[in-house]
Amino acid sequence: MNPAPARDSEPQPLIRLTGVSKIYGTGQAAMHALRGVDLAVAKGEFVAVMGPSGSGKSTCMNIIGCLDTPTRGSYRFNGIEVGDLSRDQRAILRRHCLGFVFQGFNLLNRTSALENVELPLIYRGVPLRQRRRQAATALAAVGLAGWEHHTPGELSGGQQQRVAIARAIVTTPEVLLADEPTGNLDSERSLEVMRLLTDFNQREGLTIVMVTHEPDMAAFASRQIHFKDGAIEAIRTA
Amino acid sequence: MWWETFMLALRAIQRNALRSGLTVLGIVIGVAAVITMVTLGGGATAKVTEDIGKLGSNMLQLRPGQGFHGPGGARVSAEPFEVADAEALAREIANLEAVAPTASRSMQVIQGNENRSTTVIGTTDGFVLVRDWDLEAGRIFNPGELRGGKAVCVIGETVREALFGGLEPIGETVRLDRISFKIIGVLAAKGQTSFGTDQDDLVLVPLRTFQRRIAGNTDVQVIYVSARDGVATDRVKTRMERLMRERRRIAPEAEDDFFVRDMQEIVSTMTSTTRVLTTLLGAVAAVSLLVGGIGIMNIMLVSVTERTREIGTRMAIGAMERDVMRQFLVESVVLAGLGGICGILLGLAAAGVGARLMGVPFVFNPGIVCLAVIFSAGVGIVFGYFPARKAARLDPIEALRHE
Numbered sequence: 348m349n350p351a352p353a354r355d356s357e358p359q360p361l362i363r364l365t366g367v368s369k370i371y372g373t374g375q376a377a378m379h380a381l382r383g384v385d386l387a388v389a390k391g392e393f394v395a396v397m398g399p400s401g402s403g404k405s406t407c408m409n410i411i412g413c414l415d416t417p418t419r420g421s422y423r424f425n426g427i428e429v430g431d432l433s434r435d436q437r438a439i440l441r442r443h444c445l446g447f448v449f450q451g452f453n454l455l456n457r458t459s460a461l462e463n464v465e466l467p468l469i470y471r472g473v474p475l476r477q478r479r480r481q482a483a484t485a486l487a488a489v490g491l492a493g494w495e496h497h498t499p500g501e502l503s504g505g506q507q508q509r510v511a512i513a514r515a516i517v518t519t520p521e522v523l524l525a526d527e528p529t530g531n532l533d534s535e536r537s538l539e540v541m542r543l544l545t546d547f548n549q550r551e552g553l554t555i556v557m558v559t560h561e562p563d564m565a566a567f568a569s570r571q572i573h574f575k576d577g578a579i580e581a582i583r584t585a
Numbered sequence: 586m587w588w589e590t591f592m593l594a595l596r597a598i599q600r601n602a603l604r605s606g607l608t609v610l611g612i613v614i615g616v617a618a619v620i621t622m623v624t625l626g627g628g629a630t631a632k633v634t635e636d637i638g639k640l641g642s643n644m645l646q647l648r649p650g651q652g653f654h655g656p657g658g659a660r661v662s663a664e665p666f667e668v669a670d671a672e673a674l675a676r677e678i679a680n681l682e683a684v685a686p687t688a689s690r691s692m693q694v695i696q697g698n699e700n701r702s703t704t705v706i707g708t709t710d711g712f713v714l715v716r717d718w719d720l721e722a723g724r725i726f727n728p729g730e731l732r733g734g735k736a737v738c739v740i741g742e743t744v745r746e747a748l749f750g751g752l753e754p755i756g757e758t759v760r761l762d763r764i765s766f767k768i769i770g771v772l773a774a775k776g777q778t779s780f781g782t783d784q785d786d787l788v789l790v791p792l793r794t795f796q797r798r799i800a801g802n803t804d805v806q807v808i809y810v811s812a813r814d815g816v817a818t819d820r821v822k823t824r825m826e827r828l829m830r831e832r833r834r835i836a837p838e839a840e841d842d843f844f845v846r847d848m849q850e851i852v853s854t855m856t857s858t859t860r861v862l863t864t865l866l867g868a869v870a871a872v873s874l875l876v877g878g879i880g881i882m883n884i885m886l887v888s889v890t891e892r893t894r895e896i897g898t899r900m901a902i903g904a905m906e907r908d909v910m911r912q913f914l915v916e917s918v919v920l921a922g923l924g925g926i927c928g929i930l931l932g933l934a935a936a937g938v939g940a941r942l943m944g945v946p947f948v949f950n951p952g953i954v955c956l957a958v959i960f961s962a963g964v965g966i967v968f969g970y971f972p973a974r975k976a977a978r979l980d981p982i983e984a985l986r987h988e
């Protein structure tokens with residue numbers, strides 16, 4: 348239970364937030380979603396982010412995922428100061444280094460599982476044949492071999508979330524960011540998804556940052572970070 | 586990347602097939618209208634040009650009066666011409682192929698029990714040369730018949746058909762005003778003009794015979810002149826005018842009391858009329874493309890709003906602004922382009938039917954088709970730009986939260 352991460356043992360963590368604040372709005376209506384968050388995540392870690400609703404978990408994830416930039420403080424990804432990057436440069440960073448899994452899956456409707464998984468490869472300019480092969484491999488890795496041509500509408504919630512995971516890992520990103528990936532699933536499906544994530548974390552050394560409300564799911568992580576009112580309240584190491 | 590974007594656009598359009606169809610209807614109708622009109626217009630021009638070619642495109646007509654140009658329709662009293670005028674033209678103007686003075690009247694032509702109302706033209710052998718008219722059978726008047734005012738005639742195909750059917754007409758006689766004329770020739774069929782007059786419904790008799798025995802005067806109404814091939818008819822026209830002013834003793838400040846109609850002039854009038862028509866059609870097309878473009882912009886804005894979450898997802902996955910921009914721009918260009926192509930096909934089909942109904946040739950105009958494709962795609966770019974930019978500028982987080 349040490350709120351300050353051990354900086355000396357990890358000379359350059361993959362993710363480092365230093366005094367990150369996020370303020371929405373200005374003046375009277377200013378909303379402090381994050382208040383001076385310090386956080387370091389090393390390569391290969393599996394971190395769970397917990398905390399009550401409105402405590403700033405998603406805001407923090409968006410900043411880590413380079414979808415948003417801090418109002419104050421510094422966020423370095425792999426040593427790069429993300430706040431200094433342009434919109435397009437952040438898009439490139441997401442394209443090459445990050446994978447997202449959302450609570451609401453966010454798969455494209457009426458588009459087959461295979462094509463959904465192919466999507467990030469298209470933006471990387473991977474040629475069709477190779478794309479198909481990689482997407483099929485990723486789908487097989489999440490246990491969906493044979494479901495390639497089903498559309499999200501024809502898949503169960505758990506299967507849809509696994510397609511979303513396949514889409515996030517197909518590019519072999521450095522970090523997988525999951526914001527309540529099991530929020531819409533029953534406990535059986537949730538466990539399936541968690542086993543999958545743990546598997547990728549342990550076998551491939553994939554760095555995972557996951558937001559969850561459920562202690563059962565957080566238990567899979569190697570470290571639990573608890574948020575309260577936009578600040579880190581506690582860090583528990585398993 | 587472009588190919589993927591193109592396929593994506595096709596799929597997005599196909600998913601909302603009905604909506605897309607209704608959206609591009611404006612473009613389809615606009616393009617179809619222009620293609621139809623331009624194609625039919627081209628066909629009509631070709632037909633008229635061909636007709637005038639049959640009439641003899643290097644033919645000029647000299648008539649008394651003031652033609653179409655007279656001020657306020659007030660006709661100057663116009664003397665008819667005389668045979669001497671035609672002779673003067675032939676003698677004094679170079680580069681003429683033939684001159685044919687004519688006088689005509691509508692009459693009954695009778696053969697046995699058959700009779701027909703037709704136009705009887707008194708003229709010379711120059712008539713068939715000027716009009717570039719072959720004889721189906723027999724011959725045209727010889728100098729002796731012309732000089733002597735003999736009662737001989739050459740009949741047109743329509744008259745031959747009406748009076749003789751399958752029988753041989755050469756050597757038979759027909760009656761015109763109680764005078765018997767011996768048939769010495771039959772003209773080859775020319776068919777109808779584009780204005781629907783039957784060119785073959787006529788009987789030719791020697792001018793002198795017509796003047797003496799039918800008209801009872803020495804008037805010549807119209808003088809047909811044909812220039813040699815390759816000679817500019819406008820120069821011939823100017824010389825004819827000068828000569829006629831001289832012969833008819835028109836004071837220098839007075840207006841002509843005759844006019845020369847130049848077939849080539851008619852052709853160029855036709856062409857300029859067509860050009861005006863095409864310009865008008867272009868304006869109509871521009872308006873309909875504008876309306877169609879606004880429809881496309883509207884539907885693209887709806888589409889961007891509907892797909893906000895998709896856009897957010899794509900951005901989270903690594904789409905740059907320009908990737909999103911391209912996706913929506915390509916979609917609107919494909920939409921507008923499909924509208925254009927449908928319009929072209931519809932227009933060509935309608936023109937095909939119209940050409941058959943109007944009896945004009947179907948003249949395919951590749952220029953207007955290319956223009957239609959370019960313009961409709963251009964509409965897609967112009968009117969798709971704003972919605973596409975709106976999509977590209979979306980904040981990824983906001984977009985992902987969008988319900």
Ligand SMILES: Nc1ncnc2c1ncn2[C@@H]1O[C@H](COP(=O)(O)OP(=O)(O)OP(=O)(O)O)[C@@H](O)[C@H]1O
Pocket residue numbers: 371372378379380398399400401402403404405406407
């Ligand atoms: N775009 C925004 N504009 C204004 N306020 C915002 C915006 N986004 C988040 N907030 C506020 O910031 C605070 C933190 O929000 P955040 O979404 O990070 O919470 P959370 O911990 O993810 O909650 P939950 O568990 O419900 O998802 C909330 O009070 C929220 O109202």
Ligand SMILES: [Mg+2]
Pocket residue numbers: 404405406526
């Ligand atoms: Mg949240």
